[in-house]
Amino acid sequence: MGRRSDHSRAELEALILETGQNLMEEVGFAHFSAREVAKRIGYTVGTVMRVFGSVDALVVAINSRTFTMWARWLEECLQGAQDGQRIRALVKGYFDFASQRRNLWSAIYEHRVPDRVGIPEHLAEQRSQLMNIVTHEIASVLPNERKDEAERLSRSLVATVHGHCSFALGGSFALMGEADPFDLAMRRVAEILRANGANVD
Incomplete structure (x- = not known):
């Protein structure tokens, strides 16, 4: 029988999130189950649903x-990076996170957030941390007259790196030889930045 009063709601939410993220990393999005999360923490799946409302909302939170x-991973990658190597550190950090935390990385892109669920403001702020880091670094290498374009350019560059990373992890690049x-992703990023007036290696 599942426990019903061992934790406060805040403690239970934290426990579900930690256990859910661990499960996601272990089995991936396709095999993720709120029922398995409940089993691992000793509660009923109904309790998990009462805390998060739906499986979709739980996955959004995870x-x-x-x-x-x-975001913390990228911050660590940037620590100690020389000015001329910070963009390279960002791109390398993207590839490394995706390859070392593959199931967690994939789940972000595999889950489609239903309109009825949406992304609560506090979670949207969590998600924005990553792009804030990228945008800051991109803005730092752009000339003053182009810095106001950093946010939009950053989104495009992330998409470029993501595409290269997806092809790499999915085996498509290997099939192409x-x-x-x-290196290919880094060259494309550098080309785009130079085209926008940046001075990058």
């Missing part, structure tokens, strides 16, 4: 937690 983890997807 993926938002992953965004925070990813491409041996160094990271």
Whole structure:
């Protein structure tokens, strides 16, 4: 029988999120189950649904937690990086996170958030941490007259890196005979930044 009063609601929410993220990393989005999360924490699936409302809302919260983890990862990658190597550190950080936390990374893109669920403001703020880091670094290499374009340009560059990373992890680049997807992604990023007036290696 599931426990019903061992934790406060806040404690229970934190427990579900931690357990859910661990399960997501272990089995991936396709095999993720709120019932398995409930089983692992010793509560009923009904309790999990009462806390989060739906499986979709739970996955949104887990993926938002992953965004925070990813942002911290990038911050660590940037620590100690020389000015001329910070963009490279960002791109490398993207590839490394995706390859080392593959199921968590994939779940962000595999889950489609239903309109009825949406993303609550506090979770949207969690998710924005990653793009804030990227935008800050992109703005730092752009000339003054182009800095107001940093946010939009950053979204495009993330999409470019994501595409290269997806092809790399999915095996498409290997089938094409491409041996160094990271180098290819880095070259495209540098080309785009130079085209926008940035001075990058």
